[in-house]
Amino acid sequence: MTNDEFAFFLGCLIPNRLPAIEKASRLVCDKLGIRLYDMDGASCCPAPGVMKSFDKNLWLKLAARNLQISEKMGYDLITMCNGCYGTLKDASMELKEDKEKLSDVKETLNRLGLSFENVPNVYHLVEYLYFDYGLDRIRETITNKLNLNVAVHYGCHLLKPVKYRRSENFEVPQFFDELVEITGAKSINYPEKSTCCGAGGGVRSGMKDVSLEIAKRKVASIKGADCIVTPCPFCHMQLEQVSNIPVLYYTQLLALAMDIPKDVLGLEVEL
Amino acid sequence: MLNSIHSCMKCGTCTGSCPSGRVVSFRTRQLVEEHCLGEIDLDDIAIWYCTTCYNCMERCPRNIDITDDILRIREEAYKQGKVLPQHKDIMSYIYRTGHAVPINEEIKDLRESLGLSRIPPTTHKFEEALGIVRLLLEEGGFNDK
Numbered sequence: 161m162t163n164d165e166f167a168f169f170l171g172c173l174i175p176n177r178l179p180a181i182e183k184a185s186r187l188v189c190d191k192l193g194i195r196l197y198d199m200d201g202a203s204c205c206p207a208p209g210v211m212k213s214f215d216k217n218l219w220l221k222l223a224a225r226n227l228q229i230s231e232k233m234g235y236d237l238i239t240m241c242n243g244c245y246g247t248l249k250d251a252s253m254e255l256k257e258d259k260e261k262l263s264d265v266k267e268t269l270n271r272l273g274l275s276f277e278n279v280p281n282v283y284h285l286v287e288y289l290y291f292d293y294g295l296d297r298i299r300e301t302i303t304n305k306l307n308l309n310v311a312v313h314y315g316c317h318l319l320k321p322v323k324y325r326r327s328e329n330f331e332v333p334q335f336f337d338e339l340v341e342i343t344g345a346k347s348i349n350y351p352e353k354s355t356c357c358g359a360g361g362g363v364r365s366g367m368k369d370v371s372l373e374i375a376k377r378k379v380a381s382i383k384g385a386d387c388i389v390t391p392c393p394f395c396h397m398q399l400e401q402v403s404n405i406p407v408l409y410y411t412q413l414l415a416l417a418m419d420i421p422k423d424v425l426g427l428e429v430e431l
Numbered sequence: 432m433l434n435s436i437h438s439c440m441k442c443g444t445c446t447g448s449c450p451s452g453r454v455v456s457f458r459t460r461q462l463v464e465e466h467c468l469g470e471i472d473l474d475d476i477a478i479w480y481c482t483t484c485y486n487c488m489e490r491c492p493r494n495i496d497i498t499d500d501i502l503r504i505r506e507e508a509y510k511q512g513k514v515l516p517q518h519k520d521i522m523s524y525i526y527r528t529g530h531a532v533p534i535n536e537e538i539k540d541l542r543e544s545l546g547l548s549r550i551p552p553t554t555h556k557f558e559e560a561l562g563i564v565r566l567l568l569e570e571g572g573f574n575d576k
Contacts, residue, residue, distance in 0.1 A: 172532040175551035179538060183545045198552040201560025203529035209483060210521045210531065213505035214514065218571035222525075225563060246483075268570070272563050320485035321498075330489055356450040361483035363451065366515045370480065373454040426545045 164293065166238035166283070167230035168196035169248065172204050173393040174240055180426040181393055184411040185240050185285065187425070191301050191418055192293065196238070199229045205239075205247035208317070209362035212247070223251035224265045228276045236281040238288060240411070242392035243360065245284040246317035252282045253324045284318060286391040286410055290335040291326045295342055304419040305344030308431060311385035312337050312347045313378075313399060315392040316356050339410065340389055343417035352381040359398035375402045386431055389413050406431065436467040436500070438493045445487030445497050451480040459487050463497055466504055473508040479515060526568050526575045529554025529561045 174181045189196050203226060204211075211219040226248060230237040237252075239245050255262045256279050269276045289298060319330040327333050331354065337347040358364065358374025375398050382388065387406045390396045400407040406429035415425050422428075445459040446452055452459060457480040465471045471478075481501045488498040508514065521531045528534075534555055543549045554561040 170551055170553060172530040175542070175547075175553065176530060176532050176534040176538055176555075179542045179545055179547055182551075183547060186547075200552050201554060201557035202552075203554045203560065203564045204525050204531045206525060207521060207531040210518045211525070213502055214509040214518070214522065215571055215573075216502065216506060218567065218573070221567050221571070222564065225567065268567070272566060274563070316482070316484040316486075320489055322489055356482050356484035356486075358450060358482055361481045362479060362515075362518050362521075363482045365521055366479050366517050367476075370451060370455050371482075374450050374482070377453070426541075 164193055165195045165235050166197065167199050167233045167235040167280070169199055169202055169205075169226065169230070169237050169239040169244060171239060171241045171244040171393075172207075173243075173397065178393050178396065178409075181240065181396070181409040181412065184409065184415045184420075184425050184427075187420055188411045188414050188418065189285075191420075192298065194293070197233060197235060199226070199233065199237075202226050202229055205241075205244040207362075208243055208247045208250075209360055210365065213362055219247070220251050220254065220261065221265055221268055223247050224255065224269060224276065225274065227252055227255075227280055227282075228269055228274050230280045231276060231278060236283060238283045238285055240285050240391075240409075241394065242284070242315040242317040243394050245282070249282040249284070250321070250324055252279050255279045284391065286318065286336060286339060287326050290339055295338060298339075298414070299342050302343060302417045304417055306413070306417050306431075308343075308345040308386045309348050309384055310340050310345045310413070311350055311382040311388045311405075312340050312353065313357065313388055313390045313395055314354070315390060315395040316360060318391055336391060336410075340413065343413055345389075345413065348382075348385050350382045350385070352378040357395040357398045359394050364394075364398060371398070372402055375399055379403045387413075387429070435493070435495050436463055439464065439467075439495060440493060442492060444490050444492065448486035448490050450482055450484055450486070455480055457481075459497060459501075462504070463495070463500055466500060471504060471507075473504070473511060473513050478504050478508060479518075522568075522573060523575050526565060526573065529564045
């Protein structure tokens with residue numbers, strides 16, 4: 161178990177495209193007393209859609225190098241991205257369950273001068289907030305109840321594969337709705353709530369028209385919402401491209417409920 | 432790995448659960464069956480339509496690891512050099528910068544205006560770490576050509 165201290169895995173999209181999400185996450189975690197320590201030299205997780213499709217063994221080794229940084233820091237790893245979570249959580253579990261793979265990865269990293277002994281635990285920030293940190297403690301920090309109708313989007317890799325996830329219910333999950341609703345916002349239902357955003361698996365990068373068509377159908381089914389809230393920068397970017405209403409990352413919503421000013425957050429949305 | 436596919440009862444739950452299958456001609460059950468029979472066409476663009484949402488795999492009543500199988504099909508395609516140029520570009524970005532999506536000047540400015548470090552503390556800042564990422568990629572047979 162952790163003491164609310166983590167090796168903070170940034171990934172690619174948040175620091176390199178959507179830094180306002182990094183800003184909101186750092187501010188919110190500070191308010192919550194969750195300490196985030198930078199992982200110097202971390203790389204792409206690596207991208208599950210492309211790297212895991214091309215060469216699973218190489219995917220595992222690059223993921224292990226990131227896990228090794230967290231292990232050397234002495235903290236478990238936390239990520240803000242469903243894609244990074246998909247890679248790092250699944251890689252960590254495969255290494256914990258398969259001694260042969262673990263020793264192969266250790267041998268490779270050792271040869272490159274990196275010692276790797278124990279596989280750290282991997283958390284998604286949103287999952288951690290609900291299952292470990294607890295709604296009650298978050299509630300104490302909320303000083304500006306939001307009067308908003310929110311279309312919640314979970315994203316696939318926060319929920320699946322189920323064998324490596326905290327929530328057993330992937331069909332009708334509740335935990336992210338509850339996290340959204342403690343801000344005062346109301347999570348509205350919509351027909352395509354559980355549908356994939358269409359970005360993953362290399363589809364957005366490889367066949368953007370197909371990818372955006374999936375997103376458009378999803379977003380078209382949202383009625384009566386003031387905004388969409390996501391736990392993933394990739395889903396976020398994808399939905400934002402086809403949505404007429406603003407898309408917020410969860411920590412941005414929470415930051416507004418903590419009364420952190422929009423200009424500090426770099427948020428230009430009208431809600 | 433594919434033995435379990437022989438227990439497929441062709442119910443079509445996988446095809447019906449696929450988000451891509453709703454917008455393009457991608458039939459999950461057919462793909463997995465072709466793989467099982469060794470009749471897969473690795474040049475078929477369909478193998479790249481999967482978003483890896485895992486719906487098919489989680490809902491399969493026979494517990495066939497369908498999404499994992501599709502990834503293995505793609506791995507075979509990669510070994511034969513049958514990949515999309517856009518995906519190869521992403522591999523190149525990772526090789527050159529450590530990131531599938533590297534930073535640019537506009538985002539550096541934005542980071543600074545938000546009070547974040549101009550360069551994130553990743554391989555963008557630490558050359559030695561990038562060197563190890565490159566070695567791993569080279570050992571895995573990837574060269575940036």
